Amino acid sequence: MINGNCECGRVRYGVDGEITDFSHCHCSQCRRLHGAAYATFAEVAKERFRYVSGADRIRTYASSEFNDRAFCGECGSAILVASHRHPDYLYLSMSTVSGNPPCPRGYHQYVDSKAPWHEITDDLEQYAAEPP
Ligand SMILES: [Zn+2]
Numbered sequence: 488m489i490n491g492n493c494e495c496g497r498v499r500y501g502v503d504g505e506i507t508d509f510s511h512c513h514c515s516q517c518r519r520l521h522g523a524a525y526a527t528f529a530e531v532a533k534e535r536f537r538y539v540s541g542a543d544r545i546r547t548y549a550s551s552e553f554n555d556r557a558f559c560g561e562c563g564s565a566i567l568v569a570s571h572r573h574p575d576y577l578y579l580s581m582s583t584v585s586g587n588p589p590c591p592r593g594y595h596q597y598v599d600s601k602a603p604w605h606e607i608t609d610d611l612e613q614y615a616a617e618p619p
Protein backbone atom coordinates (compact mmCIF):
# COMPACT_ATOMS: atom_id res chain seq x y z
CA MET A 488 0.00 0.00 0.00
CA ILE A 489 1.33 3.40 -0.98
CA ASN A 490 0.11 6.36 1.05
CA GLY A 491 0.51 10.06 0.64
CA ASN A 492 -0.75 13.40 1.82
CA CYS A 493 -0.51 17.10 1.16
CA GLU A 494 1.33 19.53 3.43
CA CYS A 495 -1.73 20.56 5.45
CA GLY A 496 -2.91 16.96 5.78
CA ARG A 497 -6.44 17.53 4.51
CA VAL A 498 -5.80 15.54 1.33
CA ARG A 499 -4.81 11.92 1.86
CA TYR A 500 -4.64 9.16 -0.69
CA GLY A 501 -3.79 5.50 -0.98
CA VAL A 502 -2.70 3.25 -3.82
CA ASP A 503 -3.27 -0.49 -3.61
CA GLY A 504 -0.56 -1.19 -6.15
CA GLU A 505 2.96 -0.50 -7.31
CA ILE A 506 4.88 2.36 -8.83
CA THR A 507 5.29 1.41 -12.49
CA ASP A 508 7.37 4.33 -13.78
CA PHE A 509 9.55 6.89 -12.03
CA SER A 510 10.51 10.13 -13.75
CA HIS A 511 12.16 13.43 -13.00
CA CYS A 512 10.59 16.14 -15.16
CA HIS A 513 12.53 19.30 -15.89
CA CYS A 514 9.90 21.07 -18.01
CA SER A 515 9.18 24.70 -17.15
CA GLN A 516 5.58 23.96 -16.15
CA CYS A 517 6.62 21.35 -13.60
CA ARG A 518 9.35 23.63 -12.31
CA ARG A 519 6.91 26.49 -11.72
CA LEU A 520 4.01 24.39 -10.46
CA HIS A 521 6.20 22.45 -8.01
CA GLY A 522 8.38 25.42 -7.05
CA ALA A 523 11.44 23.27 -7.58
CA ALA A 524 14.36 22.55 -9.88
CA TYR A 525 12.36 19.60 -11.23
CA ALA A 526 9.37 17.45 -10.31
CA THR A 527 9.49 13.73 -9.57
CA PHE A 528 6.53 11.57 -10.53
CA ALA A 529 5.47 8.07 -9.61
CA GLU A 530 3.19 6.40 -12.15
CA VAL A 531 0.43 4.24 -10.67
CA ALA A 532 -2.62 2.53 -12.14
CA LYS A 533 -5.61 4.85 -11.94
CA GLU A 534 -7.94 2.06 -10.83
CA ARG A 535 -5.66 1.39 -7.84
CA PHE A 536 -5.76 4.97 -6.58
CA ARG A 537 -8.27 6.51 -4.21
CA TYR A 538 -8.55 9.60 -2.08
CA VAL A 539 -8.83 8.69 1.59
CA SER A 540 -9.82 12.20 2.61
CA GLY A 541 -9.96 15.69 1.24
CA ALA A 542 -11.20 14.84 -2.25
CA ASP A 543 -13.49 17.85 -1.94
CA ARG A 544 -10.42 20.05 -1.34
CA ILE A 545 -8.81 19.08 -4.62
CA ARG A 546 -8.62 21.72 -7.28
CA THR A 547 -7.38 21.11 -10.79
CA TYR A 548 -5.47 23.18 -13.27
CA ALA A 549 -5.24 22.20 -16.94
CA SER A 550 -1.60 22.95 -17.70
CA SER A 551 -2.12 21.82 -21.29
CA GLU A 552 -4.75 20.14 -23.41
CA PHE A 553 -3.32 16.82 -22.21
CA ASN A 554 -2.57 17.34 -18.53
CA ASP A 555 -4.78 18.13 -15.54
CA ARG A 556 -2.84 19.01 -12.40
CA ALA A 557 -4.53 18.23 -9.08
CA PHE A 558 -3.47 20.24 -6.05
CA CYS A 559 -4.73 20.87 -2.52
CA GLY A 560 -6.96 23.94 -2.55
CA GLU A 561 -5.91 24.73 1.01
CA CYS A 562 -2.12 24.43 1.08
CA GLY A 563 -1.33 24.28 -2.64
CA SER A 564 0.62 21.01 -2.58
CA ALA A 565 0.87 19.47 -6.04
CA ILE A 566 -0.76 16.05 -5.67
CA LEU A 567 -0.85 14.43 -9.10
CA VAL A 568 -1.11 14.81 -12.84
CA ALA A 569 -3.83 13.11 -14.87
CA SER A 570 -2.71 12.84 -18.50
CA HIS A 571 -5.26 12.31 -21.25
CA ARG A 572 -2.50 10.64 -23.22
CA HIS A 573 -2.18 7.95 -20.52
CA PRO A 574 -5.75 7.69 -19.18
CA ASP A 575 -5.20 4.43 -17.29
CA TYR A 576 -2.51 5.96 -15.08
CA LEU A 577 -1.96 8.79 -12.64
CA TYR A 578 1.34 10.53 -11.96
CA LEU A 579 1.73 11.15 -8.24
CA SER A 580 3.90 13.99 -7.09
CA MET A 581 6.54 11.83 -5.39
CA SER A 582 7.14 14.54 -2.79
CA THR A 583 3.67 13.80 -1.36
CA VAL A 584 4.29 10.04 -1.13
CA SER A 585 5.04 8.78 2.37
CA GLY A 586 8.09 6.72 3.18
CA ASN A 587 10.26 5.00 0.59
CA PRO A 588 8.23 2.58 -1.51
CA PRO A 589 10.01 0.54 -4.21
CA CYS A 590 10.50 2.53 -7.41
CA PRO A 591 11.74 1.54 -10.86
CA ARG A 592 15.02 3.09 -12.02
CA GLY A 593 14.35 6.76 -12.65
CA TYR A 594 15.17 8.93 -15.62
CA HIS A 595 15.22 12.61 -16.50
CA GLN A 596 12.81 14.02 -19.08
CA TYR A 597 12.49 17.42 -20.77
CA VAL A 598 16.13 18.12 -20.00
CA ASP A 599 16.11 20.59 -22.92
CA SER A 600 13.94 22.75 -20.64
CA LYS A 601 16.12 22.24 -17.59
CA ALA A 602 16.78 25.19 -15.27
CA PRO A 603 20.12 26.70 -16.33
CA TRP A 604 21.17 26.98 -12.68
CA HIS A 605 20.59 23.30 -12.00
CA GLU A 606 23.14 20.62 -12.89
CA ILE A 607 22.16 16.95 -13.24
CA THR A 608 24.94 15.01 -11.53
CA ASP A 609 23.60 11.45 -11.50
CA ASP A 610 24.01 8.83 -14.23
CA LEU A 611 20.32 8.24 -14.98
CA GLU A 612 19.14 8.37 -18.59
CA GLN A 613 18.32 11.82 -19.92
CA TYR A 614 15.74 12.58 -22.60
CA ALA A 615 15.34 15.88 -24.44
CA ALA A 616 11.54 15.57 -24.14
CA GLU A 617 9.53 12.50 -23.16
CA PRO A 618 11.24 9.11 -23.44
CA PRO A 619 10.59 7.22 -26.70
ZN1 LIG B 1 -3.30 20.57 1.82
Ligand SMILES: [Zn+2]
Binds near residue numbers: 512513514515517526
Ligand atom coordinates in the same frame (compact mmCIF):
# COMPACT_ATOMS: atom_id res chain seq x y z
ZN1 LIG C 1 7.01 18.41 -16.59
